[in-house]
């Protein structure tokens with residue numbers, strides 16, 4: 001295998017236990033990192049902006065909270081977990097003035113460092129520990145005794161042990177329990193953006209929507225279309241996730257498997273692959289980053305229009321009603 005995968009036995013927990021850690025932001029990733037590190041025996045403080053709604057939740061969970069400035073002043077490892085588009089401003093105004101030589105600046109996604117929106121001083125470590133899953137799963141799996149795999153990366157090694165720090169951090173959030181993969185900021189940033197755009201979020205939502213619309217436009221009941229094209233998606237994906245495509249194929253009927261080989265390449269065809277290559281090129285050359293940051297500066301106009309459109313889509317109305325039947329979803 002070309003990549004290096006590291007586990008519990010490879011990490012030195014004392015490295016992270018000896019650090020004063022500041023977690024900046026208490027959202028999806030922030031709450032998971034802070035709580036997992038605390039439960040791993042680390043010295044954690046959470047830096048929050050003035051008037052933050054998260055303060056009560058963090059304190060209720062038993063965490064020490066303070067201003068972002070104070071947290072960065074105290075800490076020698078600062079993990080930046082505010083939304084990517086806000087990080088440059090928060091870094092410039094509230095974090096950078098409190099960085100000292102030998103400190104470690106950490107991220108959970110490489111966006112700002114890779115595209116140059118944040119340029120840290122040369123005398124600090126710049127590392128990444130990027131859990132490959134949503135924050136709430138990072139927390140849940142840790143509590144269950146397992147962990148979400150992490151990518152760890154080092155952009156700047158000022159102290160000579162930045163890789164060990166990154167690995168020890170991954171140990172603290174539970175990543176070494178399932179495996180930690182070494183990567184670069186470039187690889188993590190570009191692959192993460194491509195995956196979420198082409199396959200996970202962009203690809204899946206559009207595939208489900210197109211299937212639903214095809215059936216509904218042909219006169220089939222929307223509720224049935226929802227079950228076939230949306231609800232069952234999770235069951236199929238769970239089988240792939242747990243045991244591989246071959247096991248999913250073993251579990252479905254021969255009819256379904258025949259249809260899979262016949263129809264799949266017609267839907268995801270040469271045109272789709274060409275579009276994927278174009279999406280990757282726009283990520284690699286920075287076009288996507290520029291457009292996204294411009295929209296953020298413009299009050300998220302484009303993003304909010306599209307969010308409204310999917311919220312208003314029939315599939316969301318039908319789904320909301322059907323999910324009321326699933327009492328176990330709460």
Ligand code: NAD
Pocket residue numbers: 024025026027028029030048049052054080081082083084086090108109130131132133134135
């Ligand atoms: P989030 O939106 O869930 O949380 C961000 C937190 O920052 C919130 O507590 C918010 O109140 C706070 N915040 C907002 N504006 C702020 C400001 N101006 N100053 C200080 N705090 C502010 O963010 P997230 O999804 O956890 O993302 C954090 C980082 O983790 C990003 O770099 C993201 O790419 C990365 N990441 C996220 C996930 C995920 O599943 N959400 C997975 C991997 C990596």
Ligand code: MG
Pocket residue numbers: 109192193196
């Ligand atoms: Mg991402």
Ligand code: MG
Pocket residue numbers: 228
């Ligand atoms: Mg069926």
